[in-house]
Amino acid sequence: MQAMHPLFDLTGKVAIITGSSRGIGRSIAEEFARAGAKVVISSRKLDACLAVRDAIVAAGGEAIAVPCNIGRKEELQSLVDTTLGQWGRVDILVANAAINPVYGPLASVSDDAWDKIMGSNLRSTWWLCNMVMPGMAERKQGSVIVLSSIAGLRGNPVIGAYGVSKAAETALVRNLAVEYGRANVRVNAIAPGIVETDFAKALTDNPDIAKAVMRRAPLGRFGQPAEIAGVALMLAAPAGAFVTGQLIVADGGATIADPTVL
Numbered sequence: 001m002q003a004m005h006p007l008f009d010l011t012g013k014v015a016i017i018t019g020s021s022r023g024i025g026r027s028i029a030e031e032f033a034r035a036g037a038k039v040v041i042s043s044r045k046l047d048a049c050l051a052v053r054d055a056i057v058a059a060g061g062e063a064i065a066v067p068c069n070i071g072r073k074e075e076l077q078s079l080v081d082t083t084l085g086q087w088g089r090v091d092i093l094v095a096n097a098a099i100n101p102v103y104g105p106l107a108s109v110s111d112d113a114w115d116k117i118m119g120s121n122l123r124s125t126w127w128l129c130n131m132v133m134p135g136m137a138e139r140k141q142g143s144v145i146v147l148s149s150i151a152g153l154r155g156n157p158v159i160g161a162y163g164v165s166k167a168a169e170t171a172l173v174r175n176l177a178v179e180y181g182r183a184n185v186r187v188n189a190i191a192p193g194i195v196e197t198d199f200a201k202a203l204t205d206n207p208d209i210a211k212a213v214m215r216r217a218p219l220g221r222f223g224q225p226a227e228i229a230g231v232a233l234m235l236a237a238p239a240g241a242f243v244t245g246q247l248i249v250a251d252g253g254a255t256i257a258d259p260t261v262l
């Protein structure tokens with residue numbers, strides 16, 4: 001077998017990845033396991049998590065499955081407690097799961113929907129960080145990765161509230177990076193462009209959007225989950241040891257192209 005590259009070696013590290021039964025979260029869990037990490041697979045549905053756990057174990061990795069709805073504080077605490085009970089610590093936290101229940105301008109978003117979006121995307125990430133980061137600080141070592149979005153970098157008439165929650169997550173990341181830097185705990189965010197998952201199906205299945213991406217984005221295509229997992233691996237591993245408080249955009253160049261020219 002080929003030796004692991006030391007800059008991307010996660011051997012023995014314990015990683016919690018929320019929303020890892022499908023899509024980007026699943027790919028992150030698989031790649032972390034392949035790099036030697038012990039991974040916690042989590043989503044609302046235990047059966048889906050067990051299937052991912054089994055696939056990782058069958059491929060020679062170490063994984064457990066713990067169901068958790070990120071909107072519920074007690075379920076987040078039980079996710080952390082179960083991990084600590086099993087493996088004694090958390091070295092890497094990936095706050096990946098998020099929700100986007102509404103489409104339309106901000107004025108059309110109900111108070112209830114706003115609270116749900118902010119509760120599940122922003123407050124739950126803050127909760128989870130508070131549950132995990134003090135332990136990382138004690139051991140003077142840890143990496144937290146938050147899945148933001150390019151929707152948090154630009155205005156959007158359709159998914160504005162989601163974008164606001166994703167922008168706020170990057171502010172949370174910067175603040176936690178300042179608070180925990182001296183304890184050698186790093187916190188970063190990733191902003192994917194459109195990646196082919198269930199979450200983005202309404203976009204990837206829309207021929208007008210596909211055409212616009214082909215025309216405007218420098219790479220001219222949608223992303224794949226593993227292309228986000230690669231960035232997460234860098235941030236979790238020694239390769240990212242000097243990176244903290246950052247938002248890394250992985251969008252095929254979609255946000256840097258001038259739409260009036262291309």
Ligand SMILES: NC(=O)c1ccc[n+]([C@@H]2O[C@H](COP(=O)([O-])OP(=O)(O)OC[C@H]3O[C@@H](n4cnc5c(N)ncnc54)[C@H](OP(=O)(O)O)[C@@H]3O)[C@@H](O)[C@H]2O)c1
Pocket residue numbers: 018019020021022023024025042043044045048068069070071095096097098099120147148149150191192193194195196197198199200
């Ligand atoms: N795909 C894109 O184009 C794109 C672009 C930018 C940013 N992102 C961000 O990337 C992250 C992952 O997105 P994705 O595209 O991989 O989504 P996805 O394929 O729809 O997967 C979402 C995952 O989260 C879980 N999940 C959903 N609601 C949950 C909840 N309330 N509590 C716990 N788990 C929950 C799902 O499993 P269950 O249904 O079993 O709970 C699933 O495992 C999100 O933060 C998203 O905002 C995605």
